[in-house]
Amino acid sequence: VQLVESGGGLVQAGGSLRLSCAASGSTFSIEVMGWYRQAPGKQRELVALITSGGSSTNYASSVKGRFTISRDNTKNTMYLQMNSLKPEDTAVYYCNALSGGKFYWGQGTQVTVSS
Numbered sequence: 001v002q003l004v005e006s007g008g009g010l011v012q013a014g015g016s017l018r019l020s021c022a023a024s025g026s027t028f029s030i031e032v033m034g035w036y037r038q039a040p041g042k043q044r045e046l047v048a049l050i051t052s053g054g055s056s057t058n059y060a061s062s063v064k065g066r067f068t069i070s071r072d073n074t075k076n077t078m079y080l081q082m083n084s085l086k087p088e089d090t091a092v093y094y095c096n097a098l099s100g101g102k103f104y105w106g107q108g109t110q111v112t113v114s115s
Helices: none
Strands: 002-006 009-012 017-024 030-038 045-051 057-059 067-072 077-082 091-099 102-105 109-114
Touching: 002 091, 002 102, 017 030, 017 091, 017 109, 030 067, 030 077, 045 067, 045 077, 057 067
Parallel strands: 009 109
Antiparallel strands: 002 017, 017 077, 030 045, 030 091, 045 057, 067 077, 091 102, 091 109
């Protein structure tokens, strides 16, 4: 499984961005997908998860109500809609997929929120 993120950038506080994660390879075997982020000097943390059919989602408390995770299996793509962005959301955002008991990661996309 290969994962490629896109959609990061610089935005002012209160603004919005939509991240995309395009999956290729053995996508039929992907069970759970998620978004993680890592800010400078901090550990990587979970942002949101979504099951294979998209029926179940889970969010970190810090983003609940502001971020929405979704996936389009016809396009093998997962999304993260981020609204009401805050400077503390600044981080590199990584796409993650669980497939066949293994975790796969994308290369990351930078999100910077200015105050």
